[in-house]
Amino acid sequence: MNTAKHQPPEIRPAGTSRPTDVITARGLRRVYGRGKDAFEAVGGIDLQVSEGEVFALLGTNGAGKTSTLDMLEGLVAPSAGSVEVFGLDPLRHRGEVRPQIGIMLQSGGLPAELTVLETLEMWRGTCTAPTTTDSVLERVGLADRANVRVGSLSGGEQRRVDMACALLGQPRLLFLDEPTTGLDPESRRRTWGLLAELKSTGVTMVLTTHYLDEAEALADRIVIMHKGAVARAGTLREIVDGHPARIVFDHPGLPLPQLRDAQVDARARVTVTTHDLQGHLSEVLEWAREHGLRLGGLEARAASLESVFLDIADDTDAADGSSDIPETTDELIGARR
Incomplete structure (x- = not known):
């Protein structure tokens, strides 16, 4: 049986294609x-x-x-x-x-x-x-x-x-x-x-x-x-660059901190949407320390392919x-x- 490596045909020049x-x-x-x-x-x-x-x-x-x-x-x-x-x-x-x-x-x-x-x-x-x-x-x-x-x-x-x-x-x-x-x-x-x-x-x-x-x-x-x-x-x-990160934790039942340049969705689970993950996470942790809180289910999620994909999939249209x-x-x- 022939097992010689296939020699492809010459690639023709085309107006819309680059050589690579x-x-x-x-x-x-x-x-x-x-x-x-x-x-x-x-x-x-x-x-x-x-x-x-x-x-x-x-x-x-x-x-x-x-x-x-x-x-x-x-x-x-x-x-x-x-x-x-x-x-x-x-x-x-x-x-x-x-x-x-x-x-x-x-x-x-x-x-x-x-x-x-x-x-x-x-x-x-x-x-x-x-x-x-x-x-x-x-x-x-x-x-x-x-x-x-x-x-x-x-x-x-x-x-x-x-x-x-x-x-x-x-x-x-x-x-x-x-x-x-x-x-x-x-x-x-x-x-x-x-x-x-x-x-x-x-x-x-x-x-x-x-x-x-x-x-x-x-x-x-x-x-x-x-x-x-x-x-x-x-x-x-x-x-993922330019896509926001998220901080998520269980709502502690207290007024939440004011976080400049961040969006806060306060439900049973609080979601902070931010382009400054480190800065806003530090503020949240400092606020929790000052109030003697241990934040349940705390998660800090950097932007990822999954978060971009899900945001696209969640489009209302x-x-x-x-x-x-x-x-x-x-x-x-x-x-x-």
């Missing part, structure tokens, strides 16, 4: 339906993913994240705007782009009756220039489970089979949809290590995850989508909990093969 851009999207828009029943899932966003970086695409409910991924992966055409992957249209130039991409679905839907080895050999046959199944099994920690039927694996082990399938083609660009869902903490950390190893070899990754600590740990840049638009974008520090309009299962499985 693996993905460029301009004015990307996705509309479902027509007329008065039309629904705009993605409302004209711009994205760039540079070579060798881990790019986290996060989103609140109904944000348009899934629709965006479908367009980036070349599964559907944008309603407007453009997408380039390696300088090419991923839908029109599918034959040139697809061999360079690995996709780990949120749910792989692999045949339960096949063994892990049989599954990977089957998947290997669809790849242009695959690596060996043995090397991939070793990488994802399933070498000792090769002869076990997929249906008999734990949920976490099945996710590792999904990862193995995505790596078989030696991709230059890897789409990872919830890669650690169902994994125990040890397996999750091992997956993080594998992704860091792949990054060190120059593999570019687009990561979606509900684990915000995962995005914090792995991503070079982060985009948070909300209601079809990009709500925040940048490095972790760029996203947020979507009503519906998720992106999905393709059918058959359409997704067929398109991603």
Whole structure:
């Protein structure tokens, strides 16, 4: 079997792409339906993913994240705007782009009756220039489970089979949809290590995850989508800088201290929203000492990706909990093969 490393086609010059851009999207828009029943899932966003970086695409409910991924992966055409992957249209130039991409679905839907080895050999046959199944099994920690039927694996082990399938083609660009869902903490950390190893070899990754600590740990840049638009974008520090910290404690039943340049929400739990965490925390502690109080449930929380994300999700105009309009299962499985 041919295990030679895949030689990618030459990247064509394109008007909107820089040489280091693996993905460029301009004015990307996705509309479902027509007329008065039309629904705009993605409302004209711009994205760039540079070579060798881990790019986290996060989103609140109904944000348009899934629709965006479908367009980036070349599964559907944008309603407007453009997408380039390696300088090419991923839908029109599918034959040139697809061999360079690995996709780990949120749910792989692999045949339960096949063994892990049989599954990977089957998947290997669809790849242009695959690596060996043995090397991939070793990488994802399933070498000792090769002869076990997929249906008999734990949920976490099945996710590792999904990862193995995505790596078989030696991709230059890897789409990872919830890669650690169902994994125990040890397996999750091992997956993080594998992704860091792949990054060190120059593999570019687009990561979606509900684990915000995962995005914090792995991503070079982060985009948070909300209601079809990009709500925040940048490095972790760029996203959290300027976002307020919080001091929280149980209400002691006394008049609270006056804290200049801070917002105080006084309920059963007092929440102080501040851009000067150290200064205002010192004032609160001094006030408590003067009154002989021990503040129950005291917490001081610096700005984090979670606090930014939750503030975006708590927007009063947020979507009503519906998720992106999905393709059918058959359409997704067929398109991603």
